[in-house]
Structures are given as structure tokens and as C-alpha cells.
Amino acid sequence: MKIPASRPAxxxxxxxxxxxxxxxxGTNGRVWGHITMRGNKGTGSVTDxxxxxxxxxxxxxxxELICYDQNSRQYIFRL
Numbered sequence: 429m430k431i432p433a434s435r436p437a438x439x440x441x442x443x444x445x446x447x448x449x450x451x452x453x454g455t456n457g458r459v460w461g462h463i464t465m466r467g468n469k470g471t472g473s474v475t476d477x478x479x480x481x482x483x484x485x486x487x488x489x490x491x492e493l494i495c496y497d498q499n500s501r502q503y504i505f506r507l
Contacts, residue, residue, distance in 0.1 A: 443467035450474070450493065450505045459503060463493065474503065 443466045451460035454476075461474030461484070468488040474497070475481050484503065486495040493505040 448472075448493070448507075452503070452505050454501075454503055456501075463495070 446465050448463045448465060448470075449460075450463055451458070453459070457477040459474045459476050459482075461472055463470045463472035463484065463486050465486070465488065470486045470488075471484065472486070473481050473483050474495070482497040482499070482501075484495040484497050486493050488494075488507070491507050493507055495503040495505070497503070
């Protein structure tokens with residue numbers, strides 16, 4: 429009787445984490461903050477010129493970072 433060979437365990441690699449500093453101008457004025465990216469997706473917080481801190485979820489698309497805050501406002505940053 430032959431015992432089937434077991435497959436070697438495949439290690440799932442997690443994307444490296446990188447922190448990006450972003451700044452720009454939107455419809456509500458200047459915004460800036462830090463985003464922690466894992467691959468092409470990330471989260472972080474931005475602050476506007478009225479000192480409001482907003483949590484954002486971001487996706488990298490080419491040379492742009494497209495982010496949405498908790499109020500569903502969109503921010504686009506050039507990398």
C-alpha cells in the first residue's frame with residue numbers, strides 16, 4: 429500500500445508595511461496625515477486646516493492614492 433505524499437506547507441507572504449506622509453488641498457482646504465499601506469490598501473488619519481482628525485481608508489491606483497474618510501468624502505493624492 430502506497431501512502432500519498434503530503435504537500436509542503438505554502439507560506440503566505442504578507443505585504444510589507446509602509447507609512448506614507450501625505451498632504452494636499454481639497455474642497456475643504458488643506459489636509460495632511462499619515463497612511464499605513466499594506467500592499468495597495470491602507471488606513472490612516474488625516475487632519476484638515478480646522479484641526480479635524482478624520483480616519484481614512486485608501487487604495488493605491490497607479491501614481492495616485494484614493495482615500496475616503498468616515499464621512500464618505502474622497503481625497504486623491506499624487507504619489
